[in-house]
Amino acid sequence: GEDVEQSLFLSVREGDSSVINCTYTDSSSTYLYWYKQEPGAGLQLLTYIFSNMDMKQDQRLTVLLNKKDKHLSLRIADTQTGDSAIYFCADLSNDMRFGAGTRLTVKP
């Protein structure tokens, strides 16, 4: 079946930019989402991108989509300690698939 993959861990210093990467295999994917999960909580939507877009920016968040390589990234500018969480890439087009989640640790 189709899959969504992302690296499991990322550590950055406060004030740096964080880039979380995701790859997907379903070429018909049209809606790709980023969710954030804080400790002990459910998932909350951060942003999403439609396949006719290459980039979407929302305040400190920038999503880049490379359809040819089936690669999605989430950039967080000026990362803060409050951004420490698990970030999930999700393809909600067909099979409702989530990646394994990237645990972002922000060091002061």
Place this chain on the structure above:
Amino acid sequence: NAGVTQTPKFQVLKTGQSMTLQCAQDMNHNSMYWYRQDPGMGLRLIYYSASEGTTDKGEVPNGYNVSRLNKREFSLRLESAAPSQTSVYFCASSEAGILAYHTGELFFGEGSRLTVL
């Protein structure tokens, strides 16, 4: 402003016991979902309900049953719990049906942590 509510939040079971996880949403959403979250494996879809009265298997349905009691409520039952079912379970809902090609945003509950000894 409840959104998606799951009960219980924590449960410890012995192997072979049964239990039901309850989920309710107050957003008048059509579709509801049950996921399990395991370390390093992300969220995997167990069952979903595209609309009231319908349920379908997801990626990992074995050992589980579901009931879409009405539009608001979607329960997940473990008939004979096994240690492999130790996990965090999330219920979610979406306005659009899963068969509508794009479900739109999924709204998640806070999770139910289940331990099977």
